[in-house]
Amino acid sequence: MNANSQHQPLAGKVAVITGAGRGIGRAIACAYAQAGAAVVCNARQEKELQETVALISQAGGTASLFAADVVDHAQMTALFQHAADRHGGVDIVLVNAGTAGESRKLHNSDPARWRETMEVNVIGAYHTVHAAIPHLQARGAGKIILTGSGSRHRPVPGMSAYACSKNALWMMTQVLAVELEEFNISVNELIPGPVKTAMTRFGEQTFPPQEWIKEPADVVPLAMFLATQADRGPTAQSYSLMRRA
Structure with a gap:
């Protein structure tokens, strides 16, 4: 292994990250760029994306929004x-955009807000992977x-809407992994656990005392x-940073 592959293991790769305007998405976008990837940063708010891309550019990385x-x-x-036109293709897709929705018990919930959480977290993930797959297939792996x-x-x-949406996302992960294995495309779940972000109200909710509240x-x-x-590496797996299930 040469020095470049050690310090930039993602050199030559193109990563598309949804929800890259802040929080976890921004941190991973910066890290992937530092590791050599060209990173396409996506979110709804262009101002936040501009800030992420500026951080990457200042560090010498390659990114677009x-x-x-x-x-x-x-x-x-x-x-x-x-991503294909600007950077030549797609190798890595981080499906990170999401919403926690409202915090109300189901019988007091707002049906429109409940549906919105499912649409962003489940339908939004479906739209992301559905649009990404042809580009990953064109690369021969991903x-x-x-x-x-x-x-x-x-x-x-x-948290009924959020929990149901994430359950659906886990099943989507497993089904996709089986469907895409023949194309050398791995599909895995990353569970961050409690992280201090705007979506989690900066980690101020009540969590078990033993839980790791992360940045x-x-x-x-x-x-x-x-x-x-590796291209034929783990797939259909869930990786968690929570201390306890």
Whole structure:
């Protein structure tokens, strides 16, 4: 292994990251760029994306931005076409865009907000991978990483929409892994556990006392591990940074 492959294990790769405007997505985007990948940063808010791309550029990395909403399939198709046109293809897809939704018990929930959580977290993930797969197939291999949650197996009052959406995402991960194995495309779930981000209200919710409350940078090593596996590496697996299920 030469020095360049050690310090830039993602050299020559193109990574598309949804939800890259802040938090976990931004931290991983910066890390992938530092590891040599050209990174396409996606979110709805262009201003946040500009900040992420600026951080990458200042560190000497390569990145571009494409503002798009994951609930719009046409926009996601355009996102991956941008990646192919601008950077030559797609090798890694981090399905990270999501919403926690409202925190209300189901009988007091707002049906529109409940549906919105499912649309962003499940339909948005479907749109992302559906648009990405042809580009990954064209490369002959690839990696899809979906950001999951421990909430899918630890019921928390007031989080029904979020928990149901993440359960659906885990099944999507497993089915996709089986469907795409013949194309050398691995599909795995990354569960960050509690992280101090805007979506989690900076980690102020109540968590078990033994739980590890993380910064976004703490998720980077696992995200890097998944991005640097061999083409015929692990698939249909869930990797968690939670201390307990």
